[in-house]
Amino acid sequence: MFKNKQTTSIIVVALFFLFILLFLKYGFSLLNFTQKTLSETGNLIANISNDILSPEDVTTEDINNMVNIINSLAVNKAELEILKKENTHLRDSLNFTDRRKLRPVGAAIIARSNSSQNSSFVINKGSEDGLFVGTPIIVRDGFFVGKVIKVNRRTSTVRASTDIQHATAVSVLHESSTIGIAKGMSGNLINLKFIPNEQKIDINNLVVTSGLEENIPSGLIVGIVNSVTIDETAPFQEAVVEPLISLDKYYNVIALLQLEI
Amino acid sequence: MIAFILTILFFTIVHTIEISFLSTMPFSIHLAPLLYAVVTYLIQHLGIYKIALWLPLHGFILDYYQIGTSSFQIIAYGIAALSIMYLARHVFTNRSFYGVMANALISFLILISIQSIILFTESLLGRKVLWSIFVDELIVGAGFLVLIIILMYPIINRLRLLFIRSQSDVRFKKPYNVK
Numbered sequence: 529m530f531k532n533k534q535t536t537s538i539i540v541v542a543l544f545f546l547f548i549l550l551f552l553k554y555g556f557s558l559l560n561f562t563q564k565t566l567s568e569t570g571n572l573i574a575n576i577s578n579d580i581l582s583p584e585d586v587t588t589e590d591i592n593n594m595v596n597i598i599n600s601l602a603v604n605k606a607e608l609e610i611l612k613k614e615n616t617h618l619r620d621s622l623n624f625t626d627r628r629k630l631r632p633v634g635a636a637i638i639a640r641s642n643s644s645q646n647s648s649f650v651i652n653k654g655s656e657d658g659l660f661v662g663t664p665i666i667v668r669d670g671f672f673v674g675k676v677i678k679v680n681r682r683t684s685t686v687r688a689s690t691d692i693q694h695a696t697a698v699s700v701l702h703e704s705s706t707i708g709i710a711k712g713m714s715g716n717l718i719n720l721k722f723i724p725n726e727q728k729i730d731i732n733n734l735v736v737t738s739g740l741e742e743n744i745p746s747g748l749i750v751g752i753v754n755s756v757t758i759d760e761t762a763p764f765q766e767a768v769v770e771p772l773i774s775l776d777k778y779y780n781v782i783a784l785l786q787l788e789i
Numbered sequence: 790m791i792a793f794i795l796t797i798l799f800f801t802i803v804h805t806i807e808i809s810f811l812s813t814m815p816f817s818i819h820l821a822p823l824l825y826a827v828v829t830y831l832i833q834h835l836g837i838y839k840i841a842l843w844l845p846l847h848g849f850i851l852d853y854y855q856i857g858t859s860s861f862q863i864i865a866y867g868i869a870a871l872s873i874m875y876l877a878r879h880v881f882t883n884r885s886f887y888g889v890m891a892n893a894l895i896s897f898l899i900l901i902s903i904q905s906i907i908l909f910t911e912s913l914l915g916r917k918v919l920w921s922i923f924v925d926e927l928i929v930g931a932g933f934l935v936l937i938i939i940l941m942y943p944i945i946n947r948l949r950l951l952f953i954r955s956q957s958d959v960r961f962k963k964p965y966n967v968k
Contacts, residue, residue: 540791547794559801563809570813577815640812641856642819644922645908648856678855685855692917714919776813 556682560652563638571779602749602772603669606736609701610747630745633657633783647691647712653783654682664744664784671773672737672748673781688775689750690716698750699738700729707738710750710769718751720767729756735769745784800843803827804850820926821933826941829893833877834884844870859907869900886942893934901927
């Protein structure tokens with residue numbers, strides 16, 4: 529009886545350690561895969577439900593086409609403006625081209641915050657993949673969606689650009705390239721602050737990252753100006769910026785790392 | 790040992806469903822506190838008190854990844870877990886559906902109160918807080934809590950036996966409504 533009990537205990541302990549070892553070796557990958565799959569499924573359901581509830585006279589295909597055209601035009605405009613400036617300053621600034629040498633690292637969103645107080649999400653890439661605090665995160669061809677705020681070995685937490693705690697140095701693309709600070713606000717919008725009153729900004733002006741912030745290259749699209757508030761008594765004006773990308777529809781993002789030279 | 794492994798496994802499944810799947814859902818479904826509803830059910834209805842550890846563990850993971858409503862989620866969820874246990878032991882001794890519902894709503898209110906105290910403290914230290922949205926989300930969250938309990942009651946009831954078998958301390962206890 530005693531012998532049987534002892535053998536059972538040994539087997540249970542051995543199985544427990546085997547479980548721990550297997551979990552350490554494969555568990556995180558399995559969990560990562562499960563989280564990724566669940567996140568993708570959730571996104572799919574969200575997209576399908578949006579499609580079902582959209583008006584019938586405009587088909588989903590039409591909307592997608594129009595969104596693609598707008599996004600592609602926004603990318604082209606941003607690139608054009610950046611190229612114009614690059615041409616002007618190329619000879620003066622040797623390090624400028626180096627700033628554009630970036631290494632994209634694809635990542636999947638595996639978890640999200642469920643509160644509007646905190647628009648953050650977790651991606652399945654971490655310090656092992658070269659990510660660090662401050663790494664810019666984009667989707668598609670350069671739509672800025674947030675910055676890494678915490679890095680673990682295999683995962684990172686990203687604060688979305690629409691989070692109320694988030695701030696990024698941006699510039700408005702028009703004649704004089706106004707520089708300001710983009711801060712998240714309620715309703716998945718961005719508040720553009722500290723724009724001098726003498727600078728004229730218009731609705732539909734494109735807002736991109738200014739490149740003044742460490743590790744964040746210039747020219748990443750933040751959104752378009754939706755409204756402008758001018759207070760004559762204040763030294764600065766404010767604008768509301770609408771992101772061109774809704775992060776809810778994406779489950780894959782790109783982390784932009786500086787290329788080691 | 791097996792009970793411990795199973796508990797961790799069940800926690801991982803429910804937690805992953807909440808933060809990876811429900812959080813991406815549309816129409817405010819992302820506010821549905823699935824794990825909270827499951828824990829309340831298991832404590833109030835089945836008397837599995839050790840499940841209360843799920844809540845501070847959930848809070849710890851939210852803190853670790855910084856995806857919680859506020860900082861110190863481990864404290865908020867820890868106090869909520871204690872309140873669920875207290876309510877189940879001393880206030881709502883009725884193990885029925887109404888007992889579960891009352892326990893869930895009152896302890897959820899306690900959780901939200903602790904979160905709002907933490908948020909208020911953080912706002913004094915300079916953090917910007919969207920209070921109106923916080924109140925909206927509280928109401929929607931409570932609504933989803935009620936809905937989850939109503940929908941999941943029959944489903945979890947079937948999983949009850951599996952859980953009771955895995956928890957050694959309740960294995961030989963009489964089920965809640967067996968005379």
